[in-house]
Amino acid sequence: MRAGANDDADVIVVGAGPAGSSTAHWCACAGLDVLLLEKAAFPRDKICGDGLTPRAVAELVRMGVDIDPADGWIRNEGLRVFAGRRSWELPWPEVAAFPGYGMARSRMTFDHLLAQHAQRSGAKLLERTKVTGPLTDERTGRVVGVRAQAADRREVVYRAPVVVAADGVSSRFATSLGIARRDDRPLGTAYRTYFRTDGPSGPTARHADSWMESHLELWSGQPGKSDLLPGYGWIFALGDGTVNVGLGSVSSTPQRQSAVGHDYRALLQRWVEGAPEAWGLSPESQLGPIRGAALPMGFNRAPMYRDGTILVGDAAGMVSPFNGEGIAYALQAGRVAADAIAQARTRTSDAAREAVLGGYAERMRADLGGYYTLGRAFVRLIEHPAIMRFGTRYALPVPVVMQFVVKLLSDCYEPRGGDWVDRLISALTRVVPAA
Incomplete structure (x- = not known):
């Protein structure tokens, strides 16, 4: 050939x-x-959240890409998750297959x-x-x-x-x-924009945050109702004086997404407008328009x-x-x-x-x-607001559930060996059809 x-x-x-x-x-x-x-x-x-999981970092290392923070990369320790008026800092899992950190870069x-x-x-x-x-x-x-x-x-x-x-x-x-x-596969939608971060400089500045921040309670805010959407909002630090702010939602099929018909650009705008003043997300600090794209899954x-x-x-x-x-x-x-x-x-x-x-x-x-x-299967579950609400408010705070969720959602687990969570996830991926 x-x-x-x-x-x-x-x-x-x-x-x-x-x-x-x-x-x-x-x-x-x-x-x-x-x-x-x-x-x-x-x-x-x-259009992207600009965040890289440890799995992505491992691929960059294999390629021989220079990921020195001095060359414009910022490392992060894990996920800071907000749900049910509570927050947790969940470090990336320590597994042999991947490094114990993620990264971000525009x-x-x-x-x-x-x-x-x-x-x-x-x-x-x-x-x-x-x-x-x-x-x-x-x-x-x-x-x-x-x-x-x-x-x-x-x-x-x-x-x-x-x-x-x-x-x-x-x-x-x-x-x-x-x-x-x-047409039998999930389809996601993501919208994002950038903000220049105000306030003090140094390691505590928002743009230098060592955690990728995710907000799991994403409300539709539609007139007459406000459903909890299957998705999350995010703030990812880029280390260069800016942050990537966006949201993503998912539907089990393209047809279902079309039927829902949310205005995600307006939803992100409302989410930013309701953000705490300490975040520093003001119209004056926004860099560029809100842009969106489909996520084929x-x-x-x-x-x-x-x-x-x-x-x-x-x-x-x-x-x-x-x-x-x-x-x-x-x-x-x-x-x-x-x-x-x-x-x-x-x-x-x-x-x-x-x-x-x-x-x-x-x-x-x-x-x-x-x-x-x-x-x-996960998408079909979280499409139901009641299940999404129960998960974020009652299931996620349980430490053992939290450990399982962070490994499953980040795809950072030992495919062979590891602890009981790794073995459970590996077993689940083997017993379901790989279609």
Whole structure:
């Protein structure tokens, strides 16, 4: 599966977000010629909470990304959770598989840093190159490259034996191939903005907070009623004088989300307006507008491999239904996809190569499928306001429940061994269908 005489690369990666840059990095490290295509120009923004769980940090460490706090990273110790007029500080679990800390960094610089890292590994990055569709073999229908619009508006064609779709939640590339989103998977919605933090500087300043703050009681505030929503509000310190403030909500299906019809931008605005004065969230300190995006969850696009195209990250719906985290799984998917591509390259028959490439989807399902299945059940439960209210006010304060919840929701547990909580979560992910 080495590039032929008419090919421009061994693999083309569409989109230079975390999933795309991870794929490009690992492919380049495996000795493949990689073409990484990004429609925008860096630095560019991406709607996100900007928080990284220990699982995501572990992937960055594997990649060799420099995460020195002196270079713009801020570490956090865990979650500060508010619910039922109480708060708890829940440290990240101490497990062998992941570091005992999370991190945060604005996606404006984070994505650029990862793309540059992929370049240093050997990938060729082309910015302002908008992929317009797949290039297919007329005889077999297999994807053999992409059609794109270059920075100078020229229509260009790039060829490669494998194309990786890392073009986000909408994934026009996958859609053009008839790989549609599933309507039986959860869909989240997140809105966020930034604030400049006022008040004293130093380690106690809001922008330097060592805890990722989550508020679990998120009320709809609709006229005539005010339901408790399945989601949370957040304040994540970025260490640069600013904080990311936002909220996210989830529905068990896209249809249910459409039926609910909340104005989340207005909801976030009301939430900020009702915040304590000590938070320092004033109109004068707000930086930029409130922006929102959809969160595709629980493998909501399938198949993850078909006819020369691999889907990674948001394009495959790899956001966790438990917490809206997607970066860790995007980075992981890039690593697994690159391994499949590199291994397929060594096979001597088309059938063997296809089997190896198809194994990418099997590996991702084996690792995350059971966890995502539990996540779908979790979403269906918390969609009921009464259950959400009982959980936040009565169940969460119980220490053993709290220990279980923080490991389950953060996906930070020992997959093999560990304490009884780790073993319970691992058992649950194995016994449920990994669909």
